[in-house]
Amino acid sequence: MDSQLKTSTKTVKLSQLFAVFFKIGVLSFGGGLSGWIYRDVVTRRRWMTAQAFLAGMTLAQVLPGANVANIAIYIGDRIRGPLGALVAVTAVLVGPFFVILALAEAFLWLKQFDGFDDFLDGVAAAAIGLLLVVGMDAGRIASKQVRSAVVFLLVFTLIGVLNAPLIITVAVVGVLSVCWCLRTER
Template sequence: MATDTAQPHPGLSEIFWAFSRIGMTSFGGGLSGWMMREFVHQRRWISEDEFLSGLALSQAFPGVNVVNLSIWIGYKLHGGRGVLAATFGIVMPAMIFAIILAAVFARVAQSENIHLALAGIAAAAIGLSLEMGLRAARRAVNGLLPFLVLAGTFTAIFILKFSLVWVVLCAAPCSIAIAYFQIKRHAQKSR
């Protein structure tokens, strides 16, 4: 169980190597799940609330979500230099390894066992992503209105097959308004 108590911030080389390890050992996706386990639960460099806020931001910005999340975590941990350490750590070693693997895969692509192994890796990644999504949903749904936005978003994308862009353009302002009024109401109660 994670606590919301963060540990002292690591050095730049520690950030680089932690992100490198995640980038090199997380196959088939699900990186945000690995990142949460590593930085929130094991190392306790950031709290779960901070991580989920960063995850929401990283998914709202253009680009690769895990790179955006790495940038956010690196910045939280060590400012601009932390951004560079985290981003290079998550991207460079994995990119070099992927180039090497692509060359090797091109030579053995006809093997049925390779395709079975890749399907197994994909299944594990989907499981990690599902776990992360359920955890984030549990935290985000703190009332009827947030639940309705979540259910409406799910329905619009997965059942009605609406364009993700249009769903985000509609759901994001609703979510922001709901959060604003919840924060405002909470502040008034605290007085």
């Protein structure tokens, strides 16, 4: 295994894993989840490296299902095996289940007040900021190797600028990058 993809050598308790993912699931919104998970797992607790997290994010995004559930399973498994995966995914989903039920009722009441839409715009801006942090770290890591930087820029250009379909972009760029790696490895 690549040393950059190793997780922390310290044992993480299942209760710690549950607490972190439960808090993230209950307190974060939408697309900002990956940013919150990155901050807690990589930056604050150092349970895994940035490279290992980004490898997991890549898997989480290309696999079917919700990205946050996929990344929780990946991190839980890397830290504590199959039981860790079960604990992490349960923790990240169980809190929001009950919060959504309560928020549905609260939303019906809150939408009558002026300024509520402005509040929701602020929450969206915060989530985008967290995603930008993860994206900047991915760009910094990718720029250390020419191949990674080229693939990163190509995918960014195709999807971010030209609005190319995600599935086609991943299929084409994925095959090209694997062929490039195999050719240069020889």
